[in-house]
Amino acid sequence: MSDQSRYLESSKLITSHYGEEYEHYYNSIVPPIFMNSLNVFDTLDDYYDFDRRDKHKYCYGRVQNPTTRILEDKIAALEHGVGALAFASGMAAATTAVMTACRAGSHVVCVRNAYGPLKDFLSGYCKEHMDMTVTFVAGEEIGDFENSVTDATDLIVLESPSSLVFSLQDIRAVSKIAREHQALVYIDNTFCTSIYQQPLDLGADIVMHTTSKYIGGHSDLIGGMLAVKDPELFQKLNLHRELMGGIAGPMEAWLMIRGLRTMEVRIAQHQQTAMAVAEFLENHPKVKCVHYPGLPSHPQYELMKRQQSGNTGLMSFEIHGTAEQAVKVAESLKIFKIGVSWGGFESLVFLPHLRLDDETCEKLGGGRNIIRIHCGLEGTDALISDLESALAQI
Numbered sequence: 001m002s003d004q005s006r007y008l009e010s011s012k013l014i015t016s017h018y019g020e021e022y023e024h025y026y027n028s029i030v031p032p033i034f035m036n037s038l039n040v041f042d043t044l045d046d047y048y049d050f051d052r053r054d055k056h057k058y059c060y061g062r063v064q065n066p067t068t069r070i071l072e073d074k075i076a077a078l079e080h081g082v083g084a085l086a087f088a089s090g091m092a093a094a095t096t097a098v099m100t101a102c103r104a105g106s107h108v109v110c111v112r113n114a115y116g117p118l119k120d121f122l123s124g125y126c127k128e129h130m131d132m133t134v135t136f137v138a139g140e141e142i143g144d145f146e147n148s149v150t151d152a153t154d155l156i157v158l159e160s161p162s163s164l165v166f167s168l169q170d171i172r173a174v175s176k177i178a179r180e181h182q183a184l185v186y187i188d189n190t191f192c193t194s195i196y197q198q199p200l201d202l203g204a205d206i207v208m209h210t211t212s213k214y215i216g217g218h219s220d221l222i223g224g225m226l227a228v229k230d231p232e233l234f235q236k237l238n239l240h241r242e243l244m245g246g247i248a249g250p251m252e253a254w255l256m257i258r259g260l261r262t263m264e265v266r267i268a269q270h271q272q273t274a275m276a277v278a279e280f281l282e283n284h285p286k287v288k289c290v291h292y293p294g295l296p297s298h299p300q301y302e303l304m305k306r307q308q309s310g311n312t313g314l315m316s317f318e319i320h321g322t323a324e325q326a327v328k329v330a331e332s333l334k335i336f337k338i339g340v341s342w343g344g345f346e347s348l349v350f351l352p353h354l355r356l357d358d359e360t361c362e363k364l365g366g367g368r369n370i371i372r373i374h375c376g377l378e379g380t381d382a383l384i385s386d387l388e389s390a391l392a393q394i
């Protein structure tokens with residue numbers, strides 16, 4: 001790690017070379033997968049005195065791994081944090097963050113459009129087993145947070161943009177409120193990736209990524225990531241990851257490193273395609289509205305420009321028509337496959353609200369007919385013509 005600082009100026013240099021120590025791996029341009037559970041020591045003093053922060057000392061695979069460490073160094077650098085931690089899934093990262101930021105009786109403020117299983121964890125497990133309370137807020141207005149934060153609030157959970165209706169939260173303003181109440185701000189940054197948004201710079205405390213999405217990028221792994229700027233918080237999260245056992249495996253970490261190398265060029269293409277698709281949909285007579293923060297018609301476009309430098313391939317839209325007609329559109333698509341995830345090379349379609357009741361739909365801000373699509377890398381013209389044919393079916 002002689003002179004890595006020069007790589008920090010550019011995200012492209014970070015994803016290509018930062019954190020790698022070619023001289024330790026026979027100058028291989030790609031680091032090995034340390035498919036290894038255990039490292040041994042010459043003496044017991046060596047074992048008992050070893051410093052876990054030393055990049056050349058490893059002990060046991062549930063604590064750290066050299067391949068995983070390269071990935072973590074890259075994400076920490078991209079997010080401008082002091083450290084990052086890789087997890088076996090996005091949810092392992094999210095739950096470890098909540099368990100670290102909160103204690104029995106904690107109050108959490110969470111945006112209503114946050115990832116469903118995380119909301120279930122907060123209002124289910126945390127309530128039942130830790131006597132925690134959670135207030136769900138829309139989150140577009142800063143007043144939503146001002147009015148719900150209390151002295152018992154330890155954590156504010158954001159997802160900006162959210163991944164169903166693409167509403168944003170003002171990260172800087174929310175972080176200011178959180179600081180006044182000594183609460184931490186957690187934000188799911190999966191949609192923007194570390195390339196298009198750096199929430200730690202805006203005041204957030206914990207950035208979470210589902211690496212199953214753009215960082216992996218090829219729909220062949222499950223993983224998560226946390227990045228933080230406070231060294232003390234980093235040490236706590238590190239310890240809790242060890243105790244809860246959620247570290248990513250070396251094979252997945254290696255795949256994430258590989259995915260990361262092309263992420264910036266991939267998301268630029270996802271964005272270009274998504275913009276063209278969003279404009280096509282917005283001008284289509286059968287489409288009522290399109291939710292995509294890259295569109296100037298997005299109600300929070302100005303905020304988007306202030307805190308993001310881009311958007312990626314995910315969006316949703318509502319048709320002039322029933323949920324049954326939306327099903328017809330989804331099932332008529334040929335290239336867009338029906339599926340829940342996103343962030344890979346492939347185009348996907350999903351109806352996230354199809355089985356919800358009207359009241360829940362209204363709270364979440366999208367009808368039962370809302371269609372979410374991920375624009376993959378199959379080509380802009382092909383995707384638009386697929387949508388055009390499917391919309392012609394209704």
Ligand SMILES: *Cc1c(COP(=O)(O)O)cnc(C)c1O
Pocket residue numbers: 089090091092115159163188190191210211212213222223224
């Ligand atoms: C997929 C997803 C998650 C969960 O990640 P897993 O790796 O499936 O646990 C969390 N947040 C968002 C926004 C997601 O899309």
